[in-house]
Amino acid sequence: MRAAHSPDVSFTVMLTIVWFVLARFPGAASTVAAECPDQWPELQPWNPGHDPDYYVHIGQGRALLLISSATVHSIHISEGGKLVIKDQDEAIVLRTRHILIDNGGELHAGSALCPFQGNFSIILYGRADEDVQPDPYFGLKYIGVDRGGTLELHGQKKLSWTFLNKTLHPGGMEEGGYFFERSWGHRGVIVHVIDPKSGTVIHSDRFDTYRSKKESERLAQYLNTVPEGRILSVAVNDEGSRNLDDVARKAMTKLGSKHFLHLGFRHPWSFLTVKGNPSSSVEDHIEYHGHHGSAAARVFKLFRTEHGELFNVSSSSEWVQDVEWTEWFEHDQVSYTKGGEKISDLRATHPGKICNRPIDIQATTVDGVNLTTEVVYKRGQDYRFVCYDQGQDCQSYRVRFLCGKPVRPKLTVTIDTNVNSTILNLEDNVQSWKPGDILVIASTDYSMYQAEEFQVLPCKACASKQVKVAGRTFPHPSIGLMKLKIVRLKVD
Ligand SMILES: *[C@@H]1O[C@H](CO)[C@@H](O)[C@H](O)[C@H]1NC(C)=O
Ligand SMILES: *[C@@H]1O[C@H](CO)[C@@H](O)[C@H](O)[C@H]1NC(C)=O
Ligand SMILES: *[C@@H]1O[C@H](CO)[C@@H](O)[C@H](O)[C@H]1NC(C)=O
Ligand SMILES: *[C@@H]1O[C@H](CO)[C@@H](O)[C@H](O)[C@H]1NC(C)=O
Ligand SMILES: *[C@@H]1O[C@H](CO)[C@@H](O)[C@H](O)[C@H]1NC(C)=O
Numbered sequence: 001m002r003a004a005h006s007p008d009v010s011f012t013v014m015l016t017i018v019w020f021v022l023a024r025f026p027g028a029a030s031t032v033a034a035e036c037p038d039q040w041p042e043l044q045p046w047n048p049g050h051d052p053d054y055y056v057h058i059g060q061g062r063a064l065l066l067i068s069s070a071t072v073h074s075i076h077i078s079e080g081g082k083l084v085i086k087d088q089d090e091a092i093v094l095r096t097r098h099i100l101i102d103n104g105g106e107l108h109a110g111s112a113l114c115p116f117q118g119n120f121s122i123i124l125y126g127r128a129d130e131d132v133q134p135d136p137y138f139g140l141k142y143i144g145v146d147r148g149g150t151l152e153l154h155g156q157k158k159l160s161w162t163f164l165n166k167t168l169h170p171g172g173m174e175e176g177g178y179f180f181e182r183s184w185g186h187r188g189v190i191v192h193v194i195d196p197k198s199g200t201v202i203h204s205d206r207f208d209t210y211r212s213k214k215e216s217e218r219l220a221q222y223l224n225t226v227p228e229g230r231i232l233s234v235a236v237n238d239e240g241s242r243n244l245d246d247v248a249r250k251a252m253t254k255l256g257s258k259h260f261l262h263l264g265f266r267h268p269w270s271f272l273t274v275k276g277n278p279s280s281s282v283e284d285h286i287e288y289h290g291h292h293g294s295a296a297a298r299v300f301k302l303f304r305t306e307h308g309e310l311f312n313v314s315s316s317s318e319w320v321q322d323v324e325w326t327e328w329f330e331h332d333q334v335s336y337t338k339g340g341e342k343i344s345d346l347r348a349t350h351p352g353k354i355c356n357r358p359i360d361i362q363a364t365t366v367d368g369v370n371l372t373t374e375v376v377y378k379r380g381q382d383y384r385f386v387c388y389d390q391g392q393d394c395q396s397y398r399v400r401f402l403c404g405k406p407v408r409p410k411l412t413v414t415i416d417t418n419v420n421s422t423i424l425n426l427e428d429n430v431q432s433w434k435p436g437d438i439l440v441i442a443s444t445d446y447s448m449y450q451a452e453e454f455q456v457l458p459c460k461a462c463a464s465k466q467v468k469v470a471g472r473t474f475p476h477p478s479i480g481l482m483k484l485k486i487v488r489l490k491v492d
Contacts, residue, residue: 036114037084037152038065046083048072056096058083058105071095077105077149085109091119097126098135098142101149110154117156158432164441165465166425177311178415180204183408187211187238189219189248192315192413194231196274196303198460199311199415202230209248210239220251228276231303235270235317236263237411256281265289268297268317284317291407294321302419307458309468310419318410326354328398330366340376340384343401355403363387363399371397421457421468429464439469 046064048054050071058064058081067086074097077083085092087110099122101107110116124141126132138144145151178201182190188208195202207219226232232255241263252260256278257271266289273281284297300314329346347354363371372388387394424441433439435458442451459468 035111036087037108037111038086040084043082043084050095057081066092066094069093069095073097075099077101077107078103080104082106082108085116085120087114087116087118089118091121093121093123095123095125097132098124098138098140098144100135100138100142100144100146101151102144102146103148105148106150106152108150108152111152112154115154115156156432158437159428159430162426162428162430164424165427177417178413180411180413182237182411184238186411187240187409188215188236189240189244190235190237190411190413191219191222192233193226194233194313194415196229196231197306199303199305199309199313199417201415204413206237207240207248209244210242213243213245216243216245216248220247223251223255226275230275231313232273232275233271233313233315233413234273235297235315235411235413236268237317238409239266240269241265241267254278257283259283259285266319268295268319270297270299270315270317272299272301272313272315288319292321292404293319294407295319305460307460309417309458309460310421312416312419313414314416315413316411318412319407320410321407322405323359323402324405325362326401326403328400329354330398331394331396340374340386343383343385346399354401357404358383358401359404360402361385361399362402363394363397365389365394365397373399417461418468421470422454423459423462424467424469426465426467430467431464433467439467 040063042063043065044063045067047066047068048056048070052071052073054072056072056075058075058077060079060081063082063084065084065086067088068090069092072095075083077100081104083106085094085108099107109120122143124143126141128140132140134140135142135144137146143151180192186206187210188206190204190206192204193202194200205222207215207222209216209219223232234252234255234257242265244263249261249263252271255271255275256273259269260271263269263285264287268286268288269284271281271283280301282299282301284299286295286297288295296316296318298314298316300312302310302312304310329350343354343358347356361373361375363373365371371394373385374388375383375385385399387397387399389395389397424439433456435456437456439454439456440451441454454469454471457468457470459466462468
């Protein structure tokens with residue numbers, strides 16, 4: 001191994017070699033012990049402490065077992081000397097300017113049959129301007145193995161790179177999560193009980209508190225039986241107030257709602273809480289009666305699973321009014337009508353095609369050039385409009401209207417398990433990639449401008465060919481295309 005000199009003034013090269021836990025190899029314990037270098041009987045425990053002036057030489061007859069982090073000037077292992085790193089739970093960090101292994105010297109951390117399972121790092125330190133004589137071959141910072149030297153470093157094998165199997169989409173509900181949407185036919189108060197440990201829906205129910213008082217009682221009872229600590233999402237779809245009695249209103253108030261007491265006819269209302277913790281509640285309520293236009297009561301709240309993954313629970317209770325343009329109606333010979341043209345006349349000519357109360361109107365020449373229109377008169381539903389072409393009345397034109405469709409209720413409940421994160425679908429098994437590892441996602445054309453680093457996050461729901469990474473957005477517009485598809489594990 002050889003590391004280049006750094007001519008820079010202050011610069012620390014870090015070489016970090018990290019191993020992760022791997023399932024034990026099958027076989028009798030004694031065999032395993034014999035294969036593990038740190039079990040060799042001749043080893044003497046070694047704890048050199050932190051002394052940057054200590055020039056370590058491990059020579060004939062010395063076999064040392066490094067049992068804790070240490071800082072030394074440099075290490076030279078030769079003439080049958082051995083240095084073995086103890087495989088233990090506690091991390092070991094060895095700081096030195098260089099390590100030279102030659103002439104029968106040996107350095108071991110794990111072996112092929114007994115991979116290192118702990119966490120061991122070697123940090124090579126030092127500055128170029130410190131007046132240290134470089135080795136003529138290895139330079140200043142190095143782990144150098146010369147003639148007769150042995151270096152054995154064995155950790156868990158990690159897949160070093162693979163391809164994306166699917167175009168990258170930032171986050172979203174595509175992988176896992178929960179999505180619930182209802183409109184007509186699902187009237188009342190809709191409750192979801194969610195497990196705070198996993199972010200999964202345990203149970204959900206609907207209470208038609210428009211139809212009957214009994215449903216109101218059932219709602220209150222249901223809320224009482226939910227165990228403390230569970231997440232509750234409660235929202236109205238369509239109508240939920242007509243037969244809502246005091247018992248139910250009070251049960252919801254106890255959970256932390258401030259608006260449910262005053263829930264009125266067709267009001268959108270959304271609520272999220274943790275049972276037993278009213279101060280955790282979030283709520284939205286609109287005093288709108290479901291006639292014209294749209295209105296939405298929306299809430300969301302972030303939670304963390306027991307494995308530390310964020311999830312976003314959100315709900316919206318809405319009235320939605322979709323709009324649609326009519327077809328174009330042509331006017332070849334328009335005689336000027338005093339006070340403008342009546343929409344009711346047009347409607348009579350084209351029965352069933354134009355709504356009573358258009359939201360917008362648009363006119364163009366027959367060639368499609370925009371004209372100016374103005375609604376000049378309305379009495380009741382008798383709208384009139386005039387059309388101008390550069391200040392003159394329009395001669396020959398076509399006109400269309402924007403009509404509101406009947407309002408419809410809409411309720412959605414969403415659990416997004418990819419908050420600030422993205423799931424990558426890969427071509428190989430990547431179970432060797434662990435939380436904290438850094439990935440580089442790079443373009444197959446190797447442009448450094450099309451590469452980005454991501455940190456691996458814990459992901460219980462991921463399959464063997466999936467990995468979850470921190471971050472949701474990709475600054476390069478071209479990332480997200482299949483073209484950008486090599487994923488490489490970064491070696492620090
Ligand atoms: C290994 O130990 C180093 C130094 O203590 C630490 O920075 C690193 O996070 C550890 N890695 C793991 C995977 O525990
Ligand atoms: C992606 O992976 C899935 C499952 O492993 C496989 O069925 C599918 O064919 C792969 N798609 C591509 C484009 O390689
Ligand atoms: C949670 O979800 C809601 C609804 O989709 C969204 O508006 C909100 O931004 C999300 N919050 C976070 C932090 O992702
Ligand atoms: C005409 O008006 C419509 C609606 O206001 C607009 O979308 C369109 O771009 C306009 N066309 C031109 C050519 O200005
Ligand atoms: C999501 O990421 C942004 C940018 O890194 C950060 O500012 C924000 O706090 C993160 N949100 C959560 C909920 O972690």
